[in-house]
Amino acid sequence: MLATTTSTRDSGLLDTLVPLFRRQTGIDVKVIAVGTGAARAMAARGDADAVLVHAWESEKRYVASGDVRDGRLVMHNDFLLVGPPADPARVRGTRDVVAAMRAIARTGPFISRGDGSGTEQMERALWRLAGIDPTRVPGRDATGQGMGATLLVADQRRAYTLTDRATYLAFRERIRLVPVLEHDPHLLNVYHAYVVNPAKHRRAKATLARAWVSFLVAPATQDVIGAFGRARYGQALFVPDAGKTEAQLGLK
Amino acid sequence: MSRPGTGGAGAPAVVFDGVRVVRERRTILDVPRLALPADAVTVLFGPNGGGKTTMLRLIAGLERPDAGVVRLAAGAGGRRDGVAYGFQEPVFLRGTVRMNLELGLTLRKVPPMERVARVRAAADECGIGHLLERDARTLSVGEAQRANLARALALGAPITLLDEPLAAFDRVGRVAFLDELAVLLRRRAGTVVLVTHDREEALRLGDHMVVLVAGRVRAAGPLRAVLERPPDPETAELLGYTVVVDGRGVTLGIPPGALRIPRGAVPLAPGARCFRFRVERVLEVGLETRVRGRILTPAGEVATEIALLAGDVPPVPGEVLEVSAAGCVAIGS
Amino acid sequence: MRDLLAAFARAFDLLASGDPALYTIMARTLVVSGAATLLALLAGVPIGYLLARRRFAGHTLLLGLVNTGMGLPPVVVGLFVWLVLARSGPLGDLDLIYTRRAMVLAQFIIALPLVVGFTVTSLRALPERLPDLLRTLGARRWRMLWLLAREARLGLLAAVMAGFGAVVSEVGASMTVGGNLERSTRVLTTAIVTETGRGDVPLALALGLILLVLAFAVNLVLTWAQTRGSR
CATH class of the missing domain: 3.40.190.10 (Periplasmic binding protein-like II)
Known part of the structure; x- marks a missing residue:
């Protein structure tokens, strides 16, 4: 098994x-x-x-x-930050994921896996690198579910989230979230x-x-x-x- | 047995006007016009299935006629407050007898003090004053029937509808309660419409009578008038008459119990009629002896029964006697 | 076996520690499922009354739907509500998806057929002449419904228990339309799924035990009311 x-x-x-x-x-x-x-x-x-x-x-x-x-x-594979097309934190076009996390921490919302997954651990590591207490990020919530469900929730709530590329590509057609930051070495x-x-x-x-x-x-x-x-x-x-x-x- | 104000000369309490009720394409009630007098007891009498209960339900507004209207007298307060209905099957809500009797008064917004007094009075009248705190669902059949009646009477409605109030009693209970009910109904003001299929109940309780057969009114009016002039042979038989056609082709009704076997020299009562009677059986019913047989007329034979008086010599089966009856009425004339 | 014992200990510790996160989830579970049950009762009893006492066009069809709906898979209800409430759905503008209101709606749909079904059964068990009697005593419409409901209260309490029991223990619909969001829509059942997924089996079991205790406590209160009412 x-x-x-x-x-x-x-x-x-x-x-x-x-x-x-x-x-x-x-x-x-x-x-x-x-x-x-x-x-x-x-x-x-x-x-x-x-x-x-x-x-x-x-x-x-x-x-x-x-x-x-x-x-x-x-x-x-690699992770990427996805977010609503309106991009309230103005992350799109930047290349530094740590700076992006700080920007999102000011605006929110952010949907976390919150299920103890590797993805969530990656997210926590990024908050740590940015020197931010994730519990204080406005509009940050956790689904406690898999990546697919979390993408759907983030999409409906117009929130940022961290996702692996494979799942994002599989869900791309069904959601309006767009990649706002990718290819940072931290996102492997x-x-x-x-x-x-x-x-x-x-x-x-x-x-x-x-x-x-x-x-x-x-x-x-x-x-x-x-x-x-x-x-x-x-x-x-x-x-x-x-x-x-x-x-x-x-x-x- | 008549009570004051039973003339019905004033405005009627209930009027049926062009009323028809149809069920599954069958007309079960067809009453072109019928007025039920105010402040009197009207019995709706007839065989089961004749439409009696349907008439009560129409008066109570539980059903609507398919044609025509059923009007209540002005001042009755409308159907909501003006009509009380004692159903044939006693149905109670959870709780005590008192609670069941009070419910209707509460719904009619009667003040609490008056509620208690009226429940007490109605319960005492119906002989269940000692049962008020009992769980209504533990009453015996007779007690339940009395409580059911008390609940309707406690409302003190201008029109009280009672559907076979004695049906659930056994024979002994029925005889006893029939007396009580007769007294009780006479004492009350207001209009009572009572349904029964039992002739004795109808005659004991009614001031007025409506004879209902197969959804049609055969006779209606003061009890006496209906009894004295049955309109047709079927109605006459319902009322207990033995119906015969005499030698001149006149249809006669012999009142129940009127037939006698004349004794020698005793002269016939004035107006009495004589008939030929063939004895078929002699029955010993306790201390009484009854003779069953047929009245023979040129038009045919009619089965009937004659009670022998004490001292009469029982006839022999096959024997043909001369018998007489007083108070015979002409039918359909 | 060790896990099970650990779960009991953990459940006790959690309850005793007064962990605010746990009590928030418990309160949320009660509020969401309680509201759904209450709404189902308010809508379901009159519908049940109509089905039990009246005949009308589509009567049999509706009764069939109710009977089918009593076994409706919650996750299917969840999907349906999701499609309606999602931003691309017909009611997307209300922005209700992944909120407690969405969960109440989904649970309401799950509980409604149960409440209607139990109401029909318990009203049909009443004496046939009772509505006529109440009418002639002077009860109209809502008063009549209230009195009949009081007469049928044992059956209606069973309806409440069935409805509440179904929604408090379901996970599919709550997960689908609530999203199991930690701060707003996580309830005991979805929390159990999360902790199981996280690998914290003792915590998941502990939450399961707490759910059982909660459901038991609610049923105890209702059963108490039921035995009191039967006197």
């Missing part, structure tokens, strides 16, 4: 990868789409066999605690796959999990990841990263 995060499900990538994996190996993968926090927690409780997450800082802690092991860098979203440590969680099926992780970093799969979304959105949603190091992506 594989636990993964919502943003990969909403973008549809796993809908492509899971059947491919089944054809190659005959192994079926049950996708439990939860926030990164819950994916971690499920791993920590041994309810999942493998995880695919994107919250590098906290991942390091779970590797240290021995809950998960054999981490492999799979791919990355790196996915690692892990095997739940069978030494710590006896029910975890480590062999199957290893097959899944190996599949994700195999060259053929990496090509599929690199091409995913291009046909539909005109641009790829993920950048395949197998074989690269964290440092090359700017992670510490």
Whole structure:
């Protein structure tokens, strides 16, 4: 059983990868789409066999605690700030996400995931960098839901939000929010796959999990990841990263 | 048994004018014109299904006629305050008998003190004064019927409608309460319209009578007048007459209980009529003896019954006797 | 098992600590579901009365709709209300989507068929002649409705319990039209979903226990009223 995060499900990538994996190996993968926090927690409780997450800082802690092991860098995509076309904080056209967060903090509104996901952790990190207490941002609220639902709420409430590119592209046709800031190096979203440590969680099926992780970093799969979304959105949603190091992506 | 002011000479309390009620394309009531007298007890009498209850519902405004109007006398206060209705089945709301009796008075905005007094009076009249604090749903059948009546009477409405007020009683209870009800109705002011299918009740309680058969009024007027001049054989039979056609082709009504077997030398009462009677059975009913048989006339035979007086010698089945009856009326003349 | 015990402890701690965020969510849950139930009662009892006592064109159709509506999936109601209230929808200009009012509306739609259905059943159980009796005693329209409702109060309390129980425990519609916004529209059920998604299973379970306690407390009050009313 594989636990993964919502943003990969909403973008549809796993809908492509899971059947491919089944054809190659005959192994079926049950996708439990939860926030990164819950994916971690499920791993920590041994309810999942493998995880695919994107919250590098906290991942390091779970590797240290021995809950998960054999981490492999799979791919990355990036976050972007989206907001209402009226852009009350006048962020559009700027390039510094920290300055943009400060501008949004003055005007609001901002809709947060608030679900403990990697996206929310990224958002908190950005507020921290900007030196802002997010609870004091006017009109900031949290949905406690996945990225897709949060985009819909932000759209209806004419609010800014932080989203991964894959989900935004998948929802672009349905919402009026527009990208107001992208391509800042702070906005990188790196996915690692892990095997739940069978030494710590006896029910975890480590062999199957290893097959899944190996599949994700195999060259053929990496090509599929690199091409995913291009046909539909005109641009790829993920950048395949197998074989690269964290440092090359700017992670510490 | 008549009470003061029962003449009905003044303006009528209720007038039916061109009233028709149709259900599923069947006319169940057709009353071109009928006036019910004020300040009197009018009984609506007839077989079940004849439209009696429908007439009460029209008066109460619970139904509208498909044609025509039902008018209440001016000064009755309209249907809301002017009419009280005692339904055939006693239905009570949750709560005590007192609460049930007070509800209508509360809805008619009667002041609290007067409410208490009127409920007390009506309950005592109907013999349920001791039951006022009882849960209304725990009353016996007879008690419920009395409470049902008391609830209607407590309203003191100008027009009181009572639908078979004795129907739920057993035979013994009915006889006892019939006496009470007769007294009670005579004592009250106001108009009463009472529905019954029972001849004895009708004769005991009514000042006026309306005979209703299959949705049509067969006879209407003061009780005595209706009794003395039944308009047709069917009505006469409803009123208890034995109907025969005599040798001259005249239709006669023999009043109930009027037939006698003459004894030797005793002369016939003046105006009495004689008939030939063939004995079929002799019945012992307790201390009484009844003779069942047929009156024989040139026009045919009519089944009837004669009660023997004490001392009469019982006849033998098959025997043909000469019998007599006083007070016979001509029908439809 | 450890999680379950932890949940009990956590629920107790949360309640005892007087955590303002928790009490805000509890109060919000009560207000939203209470308002929806109350509105459903105000609209549903007269509709139920008409269905129970009158025959009119479309009577059977409406009754069928009510019976179907008693099992309406909340999430479908939520989607429908979302489409109507979204900014692109027919009532988008009201700007109601992702507000408590939107949640009340959705929950009202969920509770209404239940209230109507229970009202029809309980009014039909009354003696057939009762409305005629009340009319001749002098009751008109609203007074009549009130008196009949009082007679049928046991059944109507059951309607309240069914309606409130359905909306306080539903999550689909509240999530869809309320958006589960932390500061304005998060209620106990959507909070449970969030905490489950976040991986904080003990907190989610604790919230579930609190929801049960809340629903139980409300039903206890109503049941008390019911037994008192049956005397």
